Amino acid sequence: MPARKRNRNRVTSKPKAVSLTYKIQKQDGRLVQVCRAAFLGIVGVKKDRILRLAKTFMYTGKTPKENRGEDHVKDKKEKKLSLKTFIESLKCTENHYFRSDTPYRVYLPCDLNIRKLWKMYNDQADTNVKVKHCFFRNYFNKNYDVGFGTPQTDICSTCLQYKDKIKRCN
Structure with missing residues (x-):
């Protein structure tokens, strides 16, 4: 017997707002579609960072501004x-x-x-x-x-x- 019962009739998860495709540019300039695991391994970043970039780009149309390393002395x-x-x-x-x-x-x-x-x-x-x-x-x-x-x-x-x-x- 299962530890918890769940109602299979009700939809509990939200539908995906956006679907991402991951592409890598080859040396000859062509774009090749790869899976997410391969993309993350090649680029060397975590999944959350890519999703945050995609979400910000989807809502604003721009990539987020980098705030690290800025000189904070005004004038x-x-x-x-x-x-x-x-x-x-x-x-x-x-x-x-x-x-x-x-x-x-x-x-x-x-x-x-x-x-x-x-x-x-x-x-x-x-x-x-x-x-x-x-x-x-x-x-x-x-x-x-x-x-x-x-x-x-x-x-x-x-x-x-x-x-x-x-x-x-x-």
Whole structure:
């Protein structure tokens, strides 16, 4: 005796809304109809993904838009341009000891750091071009060769003269 009885007169399943045919393009350009198992094995995707694509195409007439991997930062070009003008407006000094080794390396005062620069930028920036700290840090590190504080391994005569002048003024 069966565990459950079912009424064979009643139709319980819905009729199929759509029937799919699976075709693969051969090297000579001809399309060959294959079964679903072969199609899924060749393409390397699961059945549900194919059915979702077919259903979306049937209702909208378009394939669904891929949302993965998109850059979610809005107005990125405008923000980068604003960051560029801000960073290039900063007063930098050269390292006069090793100019030939690092000709493009410049230095900001030692009391600054990236977080302080980011706060200064966001304080003066409009609301539509304000950025997060990680965005500022990545842009700053990738596009500029800027250090903080002048390296003072030993002091040259020019530096000594300037320090003496500063001390005499006080």
